[in-house]
Each structure stands twice: as C-alpha cells, then as structure tokens.
Amino acid sequence: MTRDESPSAGPGSPESPLLREIQQLRSRLEEAYATIEVLLANRTSLEEDVLHLRRIAATDELTGLWNRRFLVDSLDISFSFAIRHRLPLSLVLLDVDHFKTFNDGFGHAAGDVILRDVASLIQSCARNHDVVARYGGEEFAILLPGTDRLGADSVAERVRRTIEEHGWSLQTITASLGSATLNHEGELTPRTVSALVETADLALYHSKRQGRNRVTHADELMPKAAVATHGAASRVGY
Known part of the structure; x- marks a missing residue:
C-alpha cells in the first residue's frame, strides 16, 4: 500500500456496514420495547375494566352491598370449604320490620334511604371477610x-x-x-347449602311471628327446623 492509498474501513469506523446494522437493530429493539410497554399498559387497563365490570355485576345498585347472585356463589364456595375442612359456617338473614308500611307512609324515596342506611349499619357490624348482601327487597344476608x-x-x-x-x-x-349454623355435629345440622338457607329462613320467620325486632337461631326451633334439611327449595335460588 502506497502513502496515498487510504486504509479500508474497519469494523469500528463510521462507514462500517456492521456498525450500521447494529444501530438499525438497536433502533428496532427500542421500538419493540416501546410497543411491548404500550401493549402491557393496554392489557392492564383491560384487566381493570373487566374487574370493574365484574364488581358491578355482583353489586346491588341501591345499597352498594353484594347482590343475590354473588351471595349464591359465595354460599356454594364457603359451604364446600367448610365441609372439606370441618369448619363452622353461619348464615344470618335479616328483614326490615314493617318496611311496606313505611314505604306507603313516607314514599319510596324515603324507603330507599332506609335501605341504604340499614345496609351501611349491617356492614359496620361485619368483619372484612364476611359477605354482606342484599337478599331482595328489604331483606339482607350475612354469610x-x-x-x-x-x-x-x-x-x-x-x-x-x-x-x-x-x-x-x-x-x-x-x-x-x-x-x-353448619357445625358438623348432630343429625339435625344442615347438610346442604339449601338446608342452611331454609333453616335460617325458618328462624327469621319465627322472629317475625314472635313480635319482630328480635334474633332467633334455628337450633332453638329443633326439631321444626329439621324439615329444612330434606331438600326444600330455597329462596336464594337453590
């Protein structure tokens, strides 16, 4: 090579085809990372939307409590878990006394206020993992x-x-x-979800027949509550 001849471009020189290819690959990689970030952000947003819709579908619009459908699903899951691990499980049903009379006297708007306030009061008495639901109308349930x-x-x-x-x-x-209560002891303990609901229902109506504004447990009604353990149809969909 003579003094006037230029050396050929090395791998690290600006004119190197290898360097240009590396730069192009780096640019494409950065674009790919940016696309992935956008996709992940969209996926997170979509998942949040799905969760929000599921929450709406399971929530009572008036009171903000869980609705009847969520209660039924929760009963199934909780009952199976309690049976499998031999744990107690209780269900409380509540009916607002003389609600129809209140509605007739003060109007449905005032009645709605009562239902929302009752829901809030029930929720304040429950634990975080309890299921408080609107059972229907002026009725509520606590699992x-x-x-x-x-x-x-x-x-x-x-x-x-x-x-x-x-x-x-x-x-x-x-x-x-x-x-x-499901307690796994004795022949009269509820053996099915529908039996648990029916015995709680019998106890509720006993409270109403005895003058209202009171609490009754199904065990107090034995053997009357035993009829509920034989598959009577439940008012919560069983």
Whole structure:
C-alpha cells in the first residue's frame, strides 16, 4: 500500500456496514420495547375494566352491598370449604320490620334511604371477610365463614341493636333476624347449602311471628327446623 492509498474501513469506523446494522437493530429493539410497554399498559387497563365490570355485576345498585347472585356463589364456595375442612359456617338473614308500611307512609324515596342506611349499619357490624348482601327487597344476608352459633348470635344481636339504636329521623326502624349454623355435629345440622338457607329462613320467620325486632337461631326451633334439611327449595335460588 502506497502513502496515498487510504486504509479500508474497519469494523469500528463510521462507514462500517456492521456498525450500521447494529444501530438499525438497536433502533428496532427500542421500538419493540416501546410497543411491548404500550401493549402491557393496554392489557392492564383491560384487566381493570373487566374487574370493574365484574364488581358491578355482583353489586346491588341501591345499597352498594353484594347482590343475590354473588351471595349464591359465595354460599356454594364457603359451604364446600367448610365441609372439606370441618369448619363452622353461619348464615344470618335479616328483614326490615314493617318496611311496606313505611314505604306507603313516607314514599319510596324515603324507603330507599332506609335501605341504604340499614345496609351501611349491617356492614359496620361485619368483619372484612364476611359477605354482606342484599337478599331482595328489604331483606339482607350475612354469610359468616368460620363462625359457630355463639358467634352468629353475637353478630345478629349486634346488628339488631345497632339498627334499633340508630338515630332515625322519621321513625324508629327495627329488624328481625334469623340464623343457622353448619357445625358438623348432630343429625339435625344442615347438610346442604339449601338446608342452611331454609333453616335460617325458618328462624327469621319465627322472629317475625314472635313480635319482630328480635334474633332467633334455628337450633332453638329443633326439631321444626329439621324439615329444612330434606331438600326444600330455597329462596336464594337453590
């Protein structure tokens, strides 16, 4: 090579085809990373939208509590878990006393306010993992995982007293409550989800027949509550 001849471009020189290819690959890689970030952001947004829609589908529009459909699903899951692990499970049903009379006297808008306030009061008495649901109309349900009869009685009485002692503006509001417990002992304990619901329902109506504004556990009604363990149709969809 003579003094006037230029050396050929090396791999590290600006004119190197290898360097240009590396730069192009780097640019494409950066674009790919940017695309992935956009896709991940869209996926997260989509998942959040799906969760939000599921929450709406499972929520009672008026009170913000879980709805009947969610209660039914929760009953199935909780009952199976309690059976498998031999844990207690209690269900409390609540009916607002003389609600139709209140609605007729003060109007449906005032009735809606009562239902929202009752829902809030029930929720304040429940634990985070309890399921508080609007059962339908002026009826509510509290599903109490891992809770025996004494615990169910305690929760039900606390709810009853909280509602009665609340500072109602138009008239005093009270509630009747009935509860039932899966305890894995004795022949009369509910053996199915529908039996658990039916025995709690019987206890609720006993409270109403006995003058309302009271709590009854299904065990107090034995053997009357035993008829519910033989597959009677439940009002929550079983």
